[in-house]
Amino acid sequence: MINLLMGEFKRTWIQFLRYPAEVIGGVIIITSVFYGLFISAQYMAGPAIAFGDRLDAIVVGYVLWTLVIFIVNDVATNLQLEAQTGTLEQVFLSPFGASRVFLARAIASLGLRLTLILTILLIIMGITGSRIQFPLALVLPLVTLLLAAYGLAFVMGACALIFKRVQQVLGIFQFALLFLLAAPTEDWRGPARAFANGLPMIPSTGLLRDLMARGAGLxxxxxxxxxxxxLLYFALGMVVFGWAERQAKRRGTLGGY
Structure with a gap:
């Protein structure tokens, strides 16, 4: 497994060196979209607007949504690229197994993803005046958010294995995630709060907003x-991906596109 991780780290680094414009362009586009929304909100609300800690909460939600989108698209996009280039069957014939290969690939790209997200966050803080805090305790809810996000990534990967083309599904899913991660569910009470706690990544997002935007304790x-x-959504993603792999092999459509 260590050799697999090292190989995927090398692969990720080589791809970054060969296609830096794609990464830099993504940072510019994501930052520009948020800044456009920020300027529009200021214009509609007038010069006397005072966001307070709401701006910080919005910034945290937007940045977390961007990180989750990177992760959720990762497995499905890799599967489609492997199918298009004709190397998907080689991945599934690996002695490590397909799920381990894609998990190692996701872990290898995580460092780059986090670096990009931190860069985007710092740029947004600079142009909006937001004051995000970075307490050490944020590592714990961030890890739980990543677990749920990778679980959803493998669910989307399972859809790519079965249905082959899932670009439209991924697009719809992105808007659903934007609503989930941007809504202040940590302020909900009663049955609504219990319902929110069952949705993927929502408890982790609320904790991160409290820690980073409101200065609250854990x-x-x-x-x-x-x-x-x-843990629930990560286990669900692995189970669903395993089921989709067996179905694709049984139907003989693993390498089809």
Whole structure:
């Protein structure tokens, strides 16, 4: 497994060196979209607007949504590219197994993704005046968010294995995730809060907003919910991906496109 991880790290680094314009362009586009929304909100609300900590919460939600989109698209996009280039069957014939290969590939690209997200966050903070905090405790809810995000990534990968083309599904899914991650679900109470805790990544997102935007301490009770949520969706993603792999092999459509 160590050799597999090292190989995927090398592959990710080579791709970054060969196609830096794509990465830089993505940073510019994502930052420009948020800045356009920010300027529009300022124009509609007038010069006397005071966002307060709401701006910080919005910035955290937008940046987390960007990170999740990178992750969720990762497995499905890689599967489609492998199918188009005719190398998908080689991945599934690997002694490590397809799920381990794509998981190692996702872990290898995580460092680059986090670096890009931090760059985008710093740029947004500079142009909007937002004051995001970075307490050490944010690592814990961030890990649970990544677990749930990778679980969803493998669900989308399973869809790519079965249906082959899932670009439109991914597009719709991105808007659904934007609503989930941008809504202030941590302020919900009663049945609505219980419902939100069952949705993917929502407990982790609320904790990260509290820590980074509001300066609150870590709620350990909610942290337990976030851990359960992350593990549940990660396990679900691996199970669904395994089922899709077996179905594709049984139908003989693994390498088809």
């Amino acid at each position: 709620d350990w009770g909610q942290m337990g919910v976030a851990i359960a949520n992350g």
